[in-house]
Amino acid sequence: MSVEFDFLTPTDKPALLGLTTPELQDTAKTALDQLGYKVHTAINHGEFLHKFAQVPYQVVILEEMFSATVLEENESLLTIQRMPMSMRRHAVFILFGFSLATFNPLQAFQQGVHAVVNPSEMFLLIQLIQKAVGDNDLFLHTFRESQKQLG
Numbered sequence: 001m002s003v004e005f006d007f008l009t010p011t012d013k014p015a016l017l018g019l020t021t022p023e024l025q026d027t028a029k030t031a032l033d034q035l036g037y038k039v040h041t042a043i044n045h046g047e048f049l050h051k052f053a054q055v056p057y058q059v060v061i062l063e064e065m066f067s068a069t070v071l072e073e074n075e076s077l078l079t080i081q082r083m084p085m086s087m088r089r090h091a092v093f094i095l096f097g098f099s100l101a102t103f104n105p106l107q108a109f110q111q112g113v114h115a116v117v118n119p120s121e122m123f124l125l126i127q128l129i130q131k132a133v134g135d136n137d138l139f140l141h142t143f144r145e146s147q148k149q150l151g
Contacts, residue, residue, distance in 0.1 A: 008055065012038045015059040016091075018048045018066045018076050024096055024119055028061050031125040043067075045075040052080075056090045059129060062113075064097030081112035092136045094129065103128065 008014055015037035019025040025041065032039045037059060042048035044067045052060065060080075068074040080093060093113040100107050100116040102124070107116045115132040117125070 008038065013059075014055050014057045015039050015061070016048070016051055016055070016057040017041045018060070018062040019096065020063055020066050020068075021119075024063060024122065027122045027125060028096075031129060032059065032061075034126060035129060042076075045079075048076045049079055052076075058091060059094065059133065060091045061094045061096065064095060064099065077111070089140070092133050094132055103131070 015032045029039050094115045095113045096117050100118050102118045102121045
């Protein structure tokens, strides 16, 4: 087994993909590359959870059926949903799924993510990522400023 090292600098914007569908993975990687993110991919739940624990990812894109045949088997999504906010606050979580309506805030809330995207609207992905990140930054601005002053 070979170990792959990927060094991150303080100016890197790391993103993590947990996508089973190759077309979705290619589109998401291209969009994130264009937005200046350093993209890491995971091929299964163990790799996804290991990578997420190692790096403070700014954007995490996960597929509803990532490495699963039914939603209840998506260990990565279930783990994120149960994770304390202090461990997940640094990342914007975007969930892809054919059962989801793009940017439906109620569905995002139900799934414990920041935004949901229907793969039929992948052509809008760059704008959708920018909106989700911008909304999250605006929402957490005061919290982050307070944290800096206390730290």
